[in-house]
Amino acid sequence: GQSLEQPSEVTAVEGAIVQINCTYQTSGFYGLSWYQQHDGGAPTFLSYNGLDGLEETGRFSSFLSRSDSYGYLLLQELQMKDSASYFCAVSLDSSYKLIFGSGTRLLVRP
Amino acid sequence: ETGVTQTPRHLVMGMTNKKSLKCEQHLGHNAMYWYKQSAKKPLELMFVYNFKEQTENNSVPSRFSPECPNSSHLFLHLHTLQPEDSALYLCASSQGTEAFFGQGTRLTVV
Numbered sequence: 001g002q003s004l005e006q007p008s009e010v011t012a013v014e015g016a017i018v019q020i021n022c023t024y025q026t027s028g029f030y031g032l033s034w035y036q037q038h039d040g041g042a043p044t045f046l047s048y049n050g051l052d053g054l055e056e057t058g059r060f061s062s063f064l065s066r067s068d069s070y071g072y073l074l075l076q077e078l079q080m081k082d083s084a085s086y087f088c089a090v091s092l093d094s095s096y097k098l099i100f101g102s103g104t105r106l107l108v109r110p
Numbered sequence: 111e112t113g114v115t116q117t118p119r120h121l122v123m124g125m126t127n128k129k130s131l132k133c134e135q136h137l138g139h140n141a142m143y144w145y146k147q148s149a150k151k152p153l154e155l156m157f158v159y160n161f162k163e164q165t166e167n168n169s170v171p172s173r174f175s176p177e178c179p180n181s182s183h184l185f186l187h188l189h190t191l192q193p194e195d196s197a198l199y200l201c202a203s204s205q206g207t208e209a210f211f212g213q214g215t216r217l218t219v220v
Contacts, residue, residue, distance in 0.1 A: 004152070031207060033207065033208075033209075035209075041213065042114075042200065042211040042212060042213050042214060043153070043200070043209075043211045044211070045208045045209065045210070048207040048208065050207070087152075087153065089153075091207070095141065095158070095160060095165070096141070096204055096206060096207055096209070097141070097143065097155060097158050097166065098143075098155070098209055099152075099155060100145075100152045100153040100155075101152055102150070102151060102152040103152065
């Protein structure tokens with residue numbers, strides 16, 4: 001079976017930095033993605049890591065270690081609008097179909 | 111607006127009804143997907159279509175029947191559903207590492 005583990009909830013204050021971890025055990029691995037979903041909204045793509053290392057996109061960064069089957073999403077300079085659920089997802093093969101984790105609900109407090 | 115449109119946004123149906131969910135994308139993507147999102151559970155991959163051909167059926171009960179008449183449209187036909195099938199049904203399309211999701215259909219089975 002496929003397994004992706006991430007914390008269920010994280011709380012942080014505005015302006016802070018938060019890291020959301022994801023560990024995975026899957027039958028195949030092509031890359032790790034992160035998606036953001038606000039309540040009532042569609043998941044939207046944040047980042048993709050196909051190779052080990054850090055990818056930076058503005059306030060968001062994502063890291064992958066294939067040897068550790070581990071990745072994380074780093075959110076800096078948190079804003080209230082960052083309150084949402086964040087999902088890690090594994091692409092099992094080159095078709096990029098995604099298997100998702102259960103999501104981490106991030107609450108940003110003033 | 112992500113370029114993927116789903117209708118209807120909300121649907122209430124009885125267990126003996128037959129209904130269909132519709133998904134449309136004009137992003138030129140070759141792959142389309144149906145996902146089920148239930149409360150406190152990961153997004154569950156249901157079906158995958160590549161170039162209009164179904165490439166994956168993730169052990170989905172036969173009361174869910176997908177149809178992909180062309181690369182822009184995807185349907186999910188529903189019949190004799192159970193109350194536990196109540197969930198948010200998300201359609202997505204992709205070509206590469208990024209998936210684009212529709213807003214989903216909130217389905218309630220009574």
